[in-house]
Amino acid sequence: xxxxxxxxxxxILALVFVYAGAVKMQNVTAFAGHVAAYQILPYAxxxxxxxxxxxVEFLAGILLLLNARVRPALLVVGSMxxxxxxxxxxxxxxxxxxxxxxxxxxxxQDVSAGVALLRDVGLMLLVALVWWxxxxxxxxxxxxxxxxGP
Numbered sequence: 001x002x003x004x005x006x007x008x009x010x011x012i013l014a015l016v017f018v019y020a021g022a023v024k025m026q027n028v029t030a031f032a033g034h035v036a037a038y039q040i041l042p043y044a045x046x047x048x049x050x051x052x053x054x055x056v057e058f059l060a061g062i063l064l065l066l067n068a069r070v071r072p073a074l075l076v077v078g079s080m081x082x083x084x085x086x087x088x089x090x091x092x093x094x095x096x097x098x099x100x101x102x103x104x105x106x107x108x109q110d111v112s113a114g115v116a117l118l119r120d121v122g123l124m125l126l127v128a129l130v131w132w133x134x135x136x137x138x139x140x141x142x143x144x145x146x147x148x149g150p
């Protein structure tokens with residue numbers, strides 16, 4: 001059962017981040033507008049973040065999909081999700097009404113910061129679950145490299 005949960009949670013995370021990265025890569029300019037709407041970064045950094053972040057999301061998702069370098073991929077995904085959550089809380093506290101820009105920048109599918117925050121909490125729980133399941137299985141396997149591998 002643990003093995004099934006591990007692979008299910010890992011695949012969900014992988015697909016979410018591969019999709020999110022791929023969609024943002026298609027319209028970096030629109031995504032830069034979403035990044036700017038958060039009003040957190042200096043103007044000059046908005047496009048840099050928008051041009052870089054999708055590739056990081058995509059690569060981390062691919063690593064999770066392939067069940068390769070899972071811990072580093074989880075650290076990247078968990079760190080990004082934590083940063084996203086802090087940004088969304090900032091938006092909510094400042095009363096800004098913006099589309100998160102998470103999955104469809106420029107596509108007209110508005111998602112409120114509150115809904116995006118709840119989704120990110122769910123993603124963070126999946127990150128923690130995959131990390132925990134991988135750690136407990138590796139410990140049970142007495143430190144073998146991929147006790148819960150493919």
